[in-house]
Amino acid sequence: MIGMAKRLSLVAFVCVALIGACCGASLSDPSPTPTVQTPPPDLVAPSPTPLPLLVNGQIIDLERGYVVFSSGDAFKLSAQATITDDATGTAPSYALDPGVYAVATLDSQSGQVVALRTSLRPLAQGTPAAQIPRRYVVMASSPKPNPDLAPPAVAYTKGFSATVGVTIVVSVPANTPLGDDVYMSTDTSGWNPQAVKMQRLDGLHFQIEMEVQRGTEIHFLFTRGTWNTVERDRAGLQRPARDLVVPGGDVRVINVTVYRWADLP
Numbered sequence: 001m002i003g004m005a006k007r008l009s010l011v012a013f014v015c016v017a018l019i020g021a022c023c024g025a026s027l028s029d030p031s032p033t034p035t036v037q038t039p040p041p042d043l044v045a046p047s048p049t050p051l052p053l054l055v056n057g058q059i060i061d062l063e064r065g066y067v068v069f070s071s072g073d074a075f076k077l078s079a080q081a082t083i084t085d086d087a088t089g090t091a092p093s094y095a096l097d098p099g100v101y102a103v104a105t106l107d108s109q110s111g112q113v114v115a116l117r118t119s120l121r122p123l124a125q126g127t128p129a130a131q132i133p134r135r136y137v138v139m140a141s142s143p144k145p146n147p148d149l150a151p152p153a154v155a156y157t158k159g160f161s162a163t164v165g166v167t168i169v170v171s172v173p174a175n176t177p178l179g180d181d182v183y184m185s186t187d188t189s190g191w192n193p194q195a196v197k198m199q200r201l202d203g204l205h206f207q208i209e210m211e212v213q214r215g216t217e218i219h220f221l222f223t224r225g226t227w228n229t230v231e232r233d234r235a236g237l238q239r240p241a242r243d244l245v246v247p248g249g250d251v252r253v254i255n256v257t258v259y260r261w262a263d264l265p
Contacts, residue, residue, distance in 0.1 A: 052114070053136070055104040056126030058227040059118075060191035062096050066138060067104060067113055069129035070227045072190055074138045075104060078112040086117040094120060097240055098191050098221070099230050099262075111136050120238055122228065162214045165251045166244075169207040170198065170222055172258045175265075180224045182206040182258075187219040187241070193226050218244045222258050232260040 057069035068074045085092045086103070094100075096118060103126045105115040117123070172182060182198045189195035198206035212218075219241040222231045233239040246252065 051108070053106040053108055053132060054126030055106055055113075055129050055132055056123060057102065057129040058099050059096065059102045060098040062116075067102070067116060068190075069102075070099075070191060070193060071128070071130040072192070073129045073132065075106060075129075075132075075136065076112050076138050077116075078107070078110070078114045081113055081115060083116045083118065086119040086123060092118050094238070095240075097238060099227055099238055106132070106136055108136075163211045164214050164216075164246050165209065166212055166246055167207060167209045167251070167253045168198075168244075169201070169205060169253065169255045170258055171255070172204055172206065172222075173260060173264070174204065176204070176224070176261065178203060180229075183223050183225055184208060184220050185223050185230075191221075193223045193230070212246050214246060216246045218246075220244065222256075224261065228263050230262050231258040232262050234259045236260050236265075 055069070055075065057071060059067055060070050061068040065077050065079075066074045067077055083092065083096075084090060101119045101121060101123050103117045103123050104113045105117075106112070107114050168184070170182065176182075181200075183194045184196040184198060185191050185193050186195050196208055196210075198208045200206055221239075221241050223229050231239065242256065244254065
């Protein structure tokens with residue numbers, strides 16, 4: 001009886017040991033590590049469409065498929081370019097004479113002006129023409145500091161060439177700042193606003209003396225150094241360029257009056 005009990009106890013011990021070993025083995029086995037999939041790389045974002053450049057300034061010429069700003073920089077006009085007044089969105093009702101303010105929309109891919117908005121007053125949008133990347137500029141301003149120092153073009157001559165002494169005396173408005181200089185901008189200088197610096201006579205009068213060839217024709221306007229300070233007519237509106245044809249003779253004195261400046265009331 002006692003031997004039977006011992007055998008049963010031994011069998012029970014072996015069973016418990018086997019069960020414990022099995023359980024221990026199952027507990028020690030690590031759980032399988034789940035597979036982590038690497039997400040696909042992000043698709044490369046498409047390059048944004050280049051935005052057009054806005055060129056700001058005052059135009060001095062608009063012809064033969066080009067727009068030229070007062071900085072001397074020229075940009076090519078697209079064949080489909082539109083020209084509208086900034087305020088109305090319609091065709092300008094005024095002449096596009098030198099000094100008109102404009103913002104040109106420049107297509108950065110073709111390098112051409114596709115739209116031109118104009119105004120008789122300064123416009124805030126855009127980058128000054130002189131600061132536009134040079135690769136878009138068809139013609140840059142001449143490095144010559146003062147083209148008026150070159151012999152002026154002759155419209156016509158009769159007989160032998162002769163020079164004429166021309167003195168231009170300009171009277172300026174009473175509100176002209178005393179510290180400002182007055183300049184004569186001419187078509188022969190590419191409408192450089194500081195082409196010819198005039199000599200101060202007193203607080204309200206300036207003059208310039210020139211030796212020009214007989215028959216010379218000059219178109220000019222007066223400024224205080226920039227196109228933002230160009231002269232205006234009595235009503236404060238843009239005025240056409242002045243015209244001077246030098247006939248024969250020894251000396252000629254011309255007295256003119258500036259009634260208002262563009263930047264002053």
